[in-house]
Amino acid sequence: DAKTTQPPSMDCAEGRAANLPCNHSTISGNEYVYWYRQIHSQGPQYIIHGLKNNETNEMASLIITEDRKSSTLILPHATLRDTAVYYCIGASGSARQLTFGSGTQLTVLP
Amino acid sequence: DSGVTQTPKHLITATGQRVTLRCSPRSGDLSVYWYQQSLDQGLQFLIQYYNGEERAKGNILERFSAQQFPDLHSELNLSSLELGDSALYFCASSVEGSGGHLTGELFFGEGSRLTVL
Numbered sequence: 001d002a003k004t005t006q007p008p009s010m011d012c013a014e015g016r017a018a019n020l021p022c023n024h025s026t027i028s029g030n031e032y033v034y035w036y037r038q039i040h041s042q043g044p045q046y047i048i049h050g051l052k053n054n055e056t057n058e059m060a061s062l063i064i065t066e067d068r069k070s071s072t073l074i075l076p077h078a079t080l081r082d083t084a085v086y087y088c089i090g091a092s093g094s095a096r097q098l099t100f101g102s103g104t105q106l107t108v109l110p
Numbered sequence: 111d112s113g114v115t116q117t118p119k120h121l122i123t124a125t126g127q128r129v130t131l132r133c134s135p136r137s138g139d140l141s142v143y144w145y146q147q148s149l150d151q152g153l154q155f156l157i158q159y160y161n162g163e164e165r166a167k168g169n170i171l172e173r174f175s176a177q178q179f180p181d182l183h184s185e186l187n188l189s190s191l192e193l194g195d196s197a198l199y200f201c202a203s204s205v206e207g208s209g210g211h212l213t214g215e216l217f218f219g220e221g222s223r224l225t226v227l
């Protein structure tokens with residue numbers, strides 16, 4: 001699995017977009033970028049994943065750079081309920097499990 | 111609600127004891143994963159089962175064992191418990207692709223919090 005690097009913490013104002021960066025400079029061509037979040041000791045929750053193209057779903061957008069060495073998770077209108085630890089994970093299409101790092105603690109401020 | 115059910119939610123026991131944690135995956139999911147989350151270690155992958163067979167093994171101690179039953183529920187057995195085994199234990203399930211790989215989404219249960227005194 002690709003090694004990923006995330007800032008340990010970030011703040012965001014409620015209602016604003018939260019942009020969470022992730023570096024994965026060693027990612028290989030067949031490795032996907034996954035994002036999960038964990039709200040205060042609850043079970044982790046899947047957000048989104050992508051390979052090359054940008055992806056969007058009802059929760060977030062994932063922007064992957066053309067060289068695939070980094071990506072950004074965008075929460076378009078952050079709410080207080082988005083306060084959580086966000087994990088960026090690189091894993092191949094043949095992966096049988098996901099390796100979670102230390103993630104980014106996002107705090108959404110009122 | 112992820113559809114994954116874990117019991118018990120909380121468990122307090124003493125060192126040297128044995129406990130069993132239970133997981134019921136989402137309907138239709140054949141894969142079950144176990145993760146351990148302690149304060150100083152983060153989320154650690156323990157083991158994966160697919161349709162009753164062990165598929166992948168992570169940092170699982172020899173004192174721990176797991177199995178997946180024909181009805182697809184899974185149990186994680188922890189024996190000779192030590193203080194350091196105190197942690198949240200998460201179960202997740204997924205739908206695997208035709209190649210037996212992840213299709214992208216793991217559905218996690220709410221976890222079982224084990225406290226060893």
